[in-house]
Amino acid sequence: MKPPPFEYHAPTTVDEACALLASLEDAKVLAGGQSLVPLLNFRLARPAHLIDINRIAGLDRIYERDGGVAVQALARQAAVEDSDLVARVCPLAGAAVRLVAHRVIRNRGTVCGSLAHADPASELPAVLLALGGHVVARSTRGERVIEAGGLFHGVLETALAPDELVVEAWFPASPVPFAIVEESRRHGDFALAGVVRAADRLSLFGVAPTPVLADPRDPTKGLSPSGDLEATPEFRLHLVRVLTAKAFAA
């Protein structure tokens, strides 16, 4: 077996999932599994319990709400990519989701899962931040809205409590002009650096422990990105400047 031992739970309602999250120690939510299952296969993640929400019916809607688009927890990235509503109301989210991994991954991966996973090089958290969107988190204690600005705490760390389930993400309508530009070694790879423009707002990804808002006139101010085999810190700063210029040239 590749994954470490875990106890498997497959609730069929949101209430049941929240009750499990409230009662179990060391539980992880399994949605699309495109980030969690690799971590399990590497045994980097060893949760005692997996709560598979894929059996919950009616949690895969993409609908218009408050002038923006709400994407529920089981809406696959591919469905967001193909959504006429997303294309009409929030084309920035549609453009961003096309940069997430590959179609084969997006057929399973979810938008809410990407946000809850909070990989610093991931596109969707930066889009949510640039647009000023939010997620709706549910627990047995009730429901609360977590604004994008307060959601991302660190590498793979968010404001979500261990007993909370993200039931939907809300993306405001994208303003004009908008852009998402990134540099990666191959199409679908994690970006070495990327920028999101929503009118005058700029957010960056891949260059800090979380997505960050930046000043378009001085986008690298205060940044100290890490270096790895793919890119030095200096190269990442260079990319931020070039990509920001591209995004604001449009």
Place this chain on the structure above:
Amino acid sequence: MRVNGAAHPAPSDPRRLLSDHLRHDLGLTGTHVGCEHGVCGCCTVLLDGAPVRSCLMLAVQAEGHDVTTIEGLAADGAPLHPVQQAFHECHGLQCGFCTPGFVMSVVGLLAQHPNPTAQQIDEGISGNLCRCTGYASIRRAVVRAAELSK
């Protein structure tokens, strides 16, 4: 779950990956496993008609769903599936290790884009790694598969 049209019980152990279930429990070894963490694309199968990585799914998650593996594309002795035929004609393979994953991804790509542009082809196969061919003949095979599928 139904695999290539036949009903099979899900494995009793929820830790069983779908890829391992197909290969070890059902003997469907046409689905190859390379990296086993979602990067190489070798283990791609169709879940309800859409290509997915079988190494990134637990087999129990396929309960109630239709799984199609490379063995399910064409019956023994029957003509090859158009995508298989195109890979054969265009020499879209050398060692063949990555081929089942490529074929399943391309089946999905052509379902989404029956007449793919060069960019759609590149994006459509970008999730599959081949270390032999350099991709040129694979790209040709995708174009040919689109012709054969009409």
